[in-house]
Amino acid sequence: MKKYDVAVVGAGPVGSTVARYIADEGYDVVMFERKRAVGIPLQCAGLLGKRIKDTNILPQQYILNKVYGAYLHSPSDNILKVSRKDPEAYVIDRVGYDKFLSEQAIDSGVELLLNHKVNSLNIKTGEVLVSNTNQSFKAEIVIGADGHSSCVSEKFNPQSKSVMAAQYLMDMRGDVFDIDNVHLYANANISPGFLWIIPITKSLVRIGLFANMDYNGLNRVLKEFIQSDDLYKHAKIIKKYHGFIPNYDPKKNLVNDRAILLGDAASQVKPTTGGGLMIGFECAKMASTTILRALQLEDQSILKEYENSHKKRFKSELRVQSEVQKIFGSLTNKDLDEMFLKLKEGNAEELISKYGDMDTQSTLIKEMIKNRLLFSIVPTLLTRRIGSLWK
Ligand SMILES: Cc1cc2nc3c(=O)[nH]c(=O)nc-3n(C[C@H](O)[C@H](O)[C@H](O)COP(=O)(O)OP(=O)(O)OC[C@H]3O[C@@H](n4cnc5c(N)ncnc54)[C@H](O)[C@@H]3O)c2cc1C
The missing domain is CATH 3.30.9.10 (D-Amino Acid Oxidase, subunit A, domain 2)
Known part of the structure; x- marks a missing residue:
């Protein structure tokens, strides 16, 4: 059985990124991809906030x-x-970009195995079984970056929605x-x-x-x-x-034994827009820091730190976005039309242009609460519910 420091399941953009970060530090990394080619078929609108340049x-x-x-x-x-x-x-160009990220990972020393579908794994021992080639591998740490219906996640979470x-x-x-x-x-x-x-x-x-x-x-x-x-x-x-x-799921466990989840597999998506690349890349950096420490100290219990830093960084923003999403889901077309008119009258275009951000919407919501614009467009009870998220 071939042994590695880290096995990454899924050569999507997030898997390739975390694999590169770890291989850059000299560790042996294998990455399994069930498809014969990275990046296809396209499953993305390919819209990325400008901060991508600081993120990847x-x-x-x-x-x-x-x-x-x-x-x-x-x-x-x-x-x-x-x-x-x-x-x-x-x-x-999302197809080209996914390929580029996987090539960067290979250049850093990652072994990419295409047409390798991980079928099962043992999160206690780090054993990974690839069914179509009938091979077993072993790794100190297994990263589940295998997308919305992650087989790694299902080892310690209910099926994701x-x-x-x-x-x-x-x-x-x-x-x-x-x-x-x-x-x-x-x-x-x-x-x-x-x-x-x-x-x-x-x-x-x-x-x-x-x-x-x-x-x-x-x-x-x-x-x-x-x-x-x-x-x-x-x-x-x-x-x-x-x-x-994937639906954002605040209850999802991100770490268990030797396994750790990232990207869509970890439901790391913005509830309002469904965008997952920026948050996935940020989490890849965050997770790699923890994984490298766990490898250096030969202590997999350190992996739990990733769950804590993830909560600290994203919990409040994602909660706000979830509330906004719930409110949107409860509005009728008449409500939506009225809301747009009130927003226009309340000079929201200027406010959104100034504070709006594709990736972080809590700043804009706070500003809308501050100048009472939110009170005019959504029922007071709901506004209080959003306002209370910062208390
Ligand atoms: C139509 C659409 C539009 C979108 N538009 C945007 C957008 O504009 N901006 C944005 O930021 N996000 C967007 N997203 C979301 C974004 O595409 C995802 O968040 C992103 O692809 C997540 O990357 P990932 O690496 O975590 O997972 P994925 O890209 O899903 O990659 C997972 C990889 O794992 C492989 N895999 C799965 N199971 C196994 C297995 N058992 N063994 C081996 N390999 C396996 C898969 O083949 C895949 O290559 C969009 C999504 C959709 C569907």
Whole structure:
């Protein structure tokens, strides 16, 4: 049986990143990937907040577009426009980026085994069984970075819940989009999910949504959306994608014996947007610090420190986002339309432009509570519930 210091299950962006951090320090790392190639099929809108550059390597060649702001649409199309002078987010080539991150890991010494599906593991001994090749491996520490239906997580957590997301890559056959802005559509029928339009070029866009419905339901909503607007009369769907976004779960155990969870496997996603890359990368750094200490001191009980630092860093932000998501989920289309009107009247566009952040929404919510804007748009009881999160 081949032995390693660390075994990473899943060569997604988060798995490749943590594997690289550990191999960089001279440890033997193996990474199992069930697919024959990293990164495909695409399961992402590829929108990353500008802080990505402080969080992980992102070479220029994977940035397809820079986004400065957003149009937020209510169900009756009351629009809020928020924008910044400098780019707020990047639209990335996610397939290329995933491949790049795995190659970086290999360059650092990680052994990447493609077409290796981990079937079972023993979190007490660190034994990993790959069923399709009928091989066993052993590692001091096993990292579950195997996505939303993680087999590592299921060893010490109940099955995770997720919502489905679907996306079309569309050629508009003409320059019809302003490439500086994304469009986000709120509607009670898909709440607390939303629909997005992310321009790659003036004529190439990603249109998608996540919602609590099955694949057919998501496709129906997307098709109705496209058919309802003359803008898409000549447009062509080039590719269809779909995937799962895990529900944020504050009760999830992230560590048990020799196993540790990261990324979608750890349900590390932002409840409001479903985005998982930034938080996953930040957790990869955090986890690697703890794992390296555990390896140096040959004491796996140190792994628990990751759970504590994770709580300290994210608990309050994710709780706020969960509350916001619950409130959105309870609003009707009439409520949403009224809310957008009140936000416009209350000068929210300026406030969101100043304090809004793709990754950290608690700062904006605090500002909205401070200048009483939140009281005007959501019932007082709910505002108090959000306000009390900081007490
Ligand atoms: C439609 C859609 C749009 C999204 N848009 C955005 C966005 O714009 N911005 C953003 O930040 N996030 C977005 N997300 C979320 C983002 O894609 C995920 O958070 C991110 O991929 C998580 O990375 P990961 O490495 O944790 O997991 P994954 O990317 O899921 O990678 C897990 C890897 O593990 C492998 N694997 C699974 N099981 C096994 C096994 N048993 N053995 C071996 N290998 C295994 C899988 O094949 C996969 O390669 C989107 C998600 C969807 C579905």
